[in-house]
Amino acid sequence: MNNMTCVDIARMLKLDDDVISAVEKYSGEIDFSAIKPSADKLLNPPQWQEGLQELWDYCGDDPLGMKILTIMLDCLVDTYGRYIQKGISEEVFLDTMGFIPRFISSHKAAHGVNAFVWSWWLPREISMNEFRIGEYEYEFWIDNGVKKLNLHIPSDANLKTGEIPAIYPFVKEFYPEYADCDIVCDSWLLSPELKKLLPEDSNIIRFQNKFRIERFDEESPYYMGWVYPGKESLPIAELPEDTLLRKNLKAHLLSGGKIGSAYGVYVG
DSSP, X not given: OOOXXXXXXXXXXTOOHHHHHHHHHHHTTOOHHHHHHHHHGGGXXXXXHHHHHHHHHHXXXXXXXXXXXXXXXXXXXXXXXXXXXXXXXXXXHHHHHTHHHHHHXXXXXXXXXXXXXXXXXXXXXXXXXXXXXXXXXXXXXXXXXXXXXXXXXXXXXXXXXXXXXXXXXXXXXXXXXXXXXXEEEEEGGGOXXXXXXXOTTSHHHHHHTTEEEEEEETTOOTHHHHHSTTTTTSOGGGXXXXXXXXXXXXXXXXXXXXXXXXXXXXXX
């Protein structure tokens, strides 16, 4: 029997002491049985948004996201049990849920305070719809009736050593219905504009060369938060130039260039 609590999950994930203290506080205040119908909706993709909204409404004023985090960590108690029941290792659980401390830490680095502002994404992990295997995260995705593996690139991923097909043995064992699916990716890292800014042997260009680009959205703004976290609202002229990418990207933007994002299919 799984006797873990949301506080145990917080400790497993090695969250900062102040975050664990907040989880301990809220775990004693939240009526988990009352919100269970809403929390259960996080297990079903078509109900994710409805369940999230109900939980956000329950939390009310939650500026640092610690109350919604506590609720989601409680959901992960059951998720952990389903991992064990299915035979998926604790290592994969910790790697996958590493999303939580990673984003809390990145928020602190950018804004000086621990906060969890990505609760809208976590249903993917709660529902076991997304896993981190090796350097990358893979989301089970159905696109117009076609099963696909949607690859996401964590901020700490090593593009040089990451093996994109590493997901296939995992899905063959645990989710065989996805074993022959295409791996797809929609990211600023696939933007063809980056080839104007980086050398051919850069890890980013080598990564994007593994994909056949099918769509390009030059107006997508999301690259700013990844390249300039915490500084994306600055005027372009004030953006930092402390890496080759930042320096060349800034010059590109100042000259009227675009970055956007692109969608591609993995071809190896």
